[in-house]
Amino acid sequence: MASWILVPCLVKLRSEFDMIAPNRDKTSDGSVGDSAHSAEVSDHNPDETGNVPIRDADKINEVHAIDVDVDLRTPGLTMEQVVQFLLGRCRSGAETRLRYIIYNRRIWSASTSWRQQAYTGANPHDHHAHFSSSYETNREASQVSWHLEDVPVALTADDKKWISAEIAKQVKAQVDDIWAYNIGRATGTPSQRADGALVTANLRAGTLTNDQVPKLFDAIEQLTAQVAELKASVASRTS
Ligand SMILES: [Ca+2]
Ligand SMILES: [Ca+2]
Ligand SMILES: [Zn+2]
Structure with a gap:
């Protein structure tokens, strides 16, 4: 005992x-x-x-x-x-x-x-x-x-390099995801500007019928949340 x-x-x-x-x-x-x-x-x-x-x-x-x-x-x-x-x-x-x-x-x-x-x-x-x-x-x-x-800790130069690279990598991956849902793909218009114009036209006409816009919004939402999380974690280690 x-x-x-x-x-x-x-x-x-x-x-x-x-x-x-x-x-x-x-x-x-x-x-x-x-x-x-x-x-x-x-x-x-x-x-x-x-x-x-x-x-x-x-x-x-x-x-x-x-x-x-x-x-x-x-x-x-x-x-x-x-x-x-x-x-x-x-x-x-x-x-x-x-x-x-x-x-x-x-x-x-x-x-x-x-x-x-x-x-x-x-x-x-x-x-x-x-x-x-x-x-x-x-x-x-x-x-x-x-x-x-x-507890706020001082970041080393290597930490900062790693965090920058990690943020860049994750943002790039999310942007790629977003463009994988690219509206224009369904219509065969190749440029992002053309895709954007098509989305705008469809929105104005109220004729959006495919599920790609909701998917696009989901992806943007995920990216926004991920960036916010990264910012918070960086802030907590650098304050
Ligand atoms: Ca006691
Ligand atoms: Ca006691
Ligand atoms: Zn003691």
């Missing part, structure tokens, strides 16, 4: 670090406190048997803190960016599951409205970031997304 568990919200946070940085270094990762921690008040200590700052409502022996190694080994992504992203969500009230964050000689706490303060503890936290969670039952248990996939 496990003698303690990590609160589910932090299990989820750690899994999101693994998701956005699959090759991250875990050397300085941690959850339950070692003997040095157990001597002092720490969220790393199991809360029913150890030295913790808060007595919670349940009898579950929970750890309320994780350390995450700063080396994310992901180009364009730093721990600083993740910490600032989480702080933004905490300050806006969108995120309420953290009590404080310590990283690189600084501490930010819910109790001081997430204002940055110097951290002068013995460990400067320059090899790991520390995340302490709430002891409130519904908050510590919540496994809703931390949205780490939305």
Whole structure:
């Protein structure tokens, strides 16, 4: 029987670090406190048997803190960016599951409205970031997304080249599809301008009978949606 568990919200946070940085270094990762921690008040200590700052409502022996190694080994992504992203969500009230964050000689706490303060503890936290969670039952248990996939990362030159080529390729494929539904094909008029004129004439006369116009509109709709999706995904990675 496990003698303690990590609160589910932090299990989820750690899994999101693994998701956005699959090759991250875990050397300085941690959850339950070692003997040095157990001597002092720490969220790393199991809360029913150890030295913790808060007595919670349940009898579950929970750890309320994780350390995450700063080396994310992901180009364009730093721990600083993740910490600032989480702080933004905490300050806006969108995120309420953290009590404080310590990283690189600084501490930010819910109790001081997430204002940055110097951290002068013995460990400067320059090899790991520390995340302490709430002891409130519904908050510590919540496994809703931390949205780490939305952390803005800097794109490399290769990323940008790949995205441009991908957009060009997909738009070209869709345009080709659209012209494969080319109205003129049925009438034998070879140029796009002639096709367009024919469509216009038919529309005015109310005599469109084939299914190619609806297909054409479907294709245009698909292209529009695809371009919008691409734009959104590019925007989320470049902001
Ligand atoms: Ca507990
Ligand atoms: Ca609890
Ligand atoms: Zn820690």
